[in-house]
Amino acid sequence: MSGALLLSSATPALAYIGPGGGLSALGAILALFAAAGLALVGFVWFPIKRMRAARHKARQQHAGASDGPGHKN
Template identity: 50%
Template sequence: MATTVPAQAYVGPGLGLGAISTALGVVGAILLGIVSFVWYPVKRLVRAARRKPAAPAQSDPLPESEL
């Protein structure tokens, strides 16, 4: 028990693809979580900028009746 012997084990295609799929799934979930935390505030800022009304032009001359 104190010493170990290297196992003569075979990792078949099912177990290998399952391990790769699991690793890619974990990495994908982490990346998707990071992107969602960044994307939501950016999306809110863009929407707020689009909804803000444009300021009226200051260079428009006043009509003669208001002078």
């Protein structure tokens, strides 16, 4: 009972973050989101890009092999 009474009578901290600290915190949060976005690109987009390039190369090799020996490009 006394703990609930103690917690209900808490006063505000009256903390102040100056402009330098606030901008630093905002920059750190933005950098965290940018790093997460770049990690997503690195782990998702580049393997897909490599797979598409390999598929394109395989199609070109397959098309070149079916032209015959006397065909010039």
